[in-house]
Amino acid sequence: MDQLHTALGSLKLLRTSVGQIFETLGGGIRIEHGEEHGENKFLHELQELLTLTNTHLRDLESTINSLSTPPAPLTLGNTSFLTQELSQDRQALYSQLVNSYKWIDKVHEYGSIASTVLHSNSLKRSFNNNSNKRRRPLVSCHNIPPTHFENVLTSNCLSDMTINITRPHARNAIVYITLGRVLKAALIFKGIMIEWVTVKGYDETFDDDLWAESRHQVFRKVQDHTHSAMLHFYSPTLPDLAVKFFMAWLHSYIKLFSEPCKKCGKHLLNSYPPTWRDFRILDSAFHEECK
Structure with a gap:
């Protein structure tokens, strides 16, 4: 999961640098570049952006190569034939079913964890844990004169x-x-x-x-x-x-x-x-x- 977050961060940096290149090309030579050597400064700035973009691209490629191969797709029996439907509305049913099964698996996992935690903590409201001892019943606070x-x-x-x-x-x-x-x-x-x-x-x-x-x-x-x-x-x-x-x-x-x-x-x-x-x-x- 950490490698995936790193890859997404590298992709975000690459998209940002590419956007800066197109923004610089769209703006052309600006006033701050000067009149005498404005073209040279513009080309130097564009070269730096291209070098930075190339660096981000190499980082993204190395990060993607370090990612592990995802597990095999879920087999949902005959529902896999839904991907062969010609209708555009029915082609999305398979991916939705996969997401539903993943969500149900998470619900079962969290439910089992919650059950373990609740069973480890006693929820009995008792003023005396020893049930063998007889104690005087408490007076009800709901029925008073x-x-x-x-x-x-x-x-x-x-x-x-x-x-x-x-x-x-x-x-x-x-x-x-x-x-x-x-x-x-x-x-x-x-x-x-x-x-x-x-x-x-x-x-x-x-x-x-x-x-x-x-x-x-x-x-x-x-x-x-x-x-x-x-x-x-x-x-x-x-x-x-x-x-x-x-x-x-x-x-x-x-x-x-x-x-x-x-x-x-x-x-x-x-x-x-x-x-x-x-x-x-x-x-x-x-x-x-x-x-």
Whole structure:
């Protein structure tokens, strides 16, 4: 494969030098050649280009001679008779079939490699690898009483944060959060686990459409970061603590438009404020390019 790349590079250089020859011949004697010895300078320049082209041609020939003989063509049974078709549309079928077989062979090869890698890594989600020991079953975080859910939300409600809890779908709740006069967020819960987050501006409404994104690009970026935080703080064993950390992280956007970037010190970069917040150091605001 390296020899083939070298041959292609030599061919590219040869084509470039030949193009320069034709360009020089087409331009003829130019002003920079001078009036007295312009013809001699033109011929000298053309001779140098021809010498360079000859060198590139020898390099290409030596590289081609060093290439190994390609393997025999694939035999696809009776499909080889397709090359004897008189119709131009059917003559290309054989080459297309060869490419299809090569692609399928690569899929099988990559599939076998992926299967080996997946079998070498255990994907079992277990908190105890020893299956012989009996352990107490974990409490499900999807089936909790409404009073416990409301206590968790209200206890983690920080300053400048207003929470409104609705239950349009039985036990699962939707929490509307208003963060000062900066933004609004809708958190869709399943039990006490956050399933989806939608972020909009303070002047926008949800209008019973929790999946529609904000019309402002800055809040769309903030929504992407909230999805990353939702996955980062995901913890089925400690769901109350996960909600607490997520609420504290979301509260860090109270200074979205007033806090500068910790790295570049600018309030705006490419017309955007620092929309990214660190998951551990909540008072660290960064632009996406500075994080």
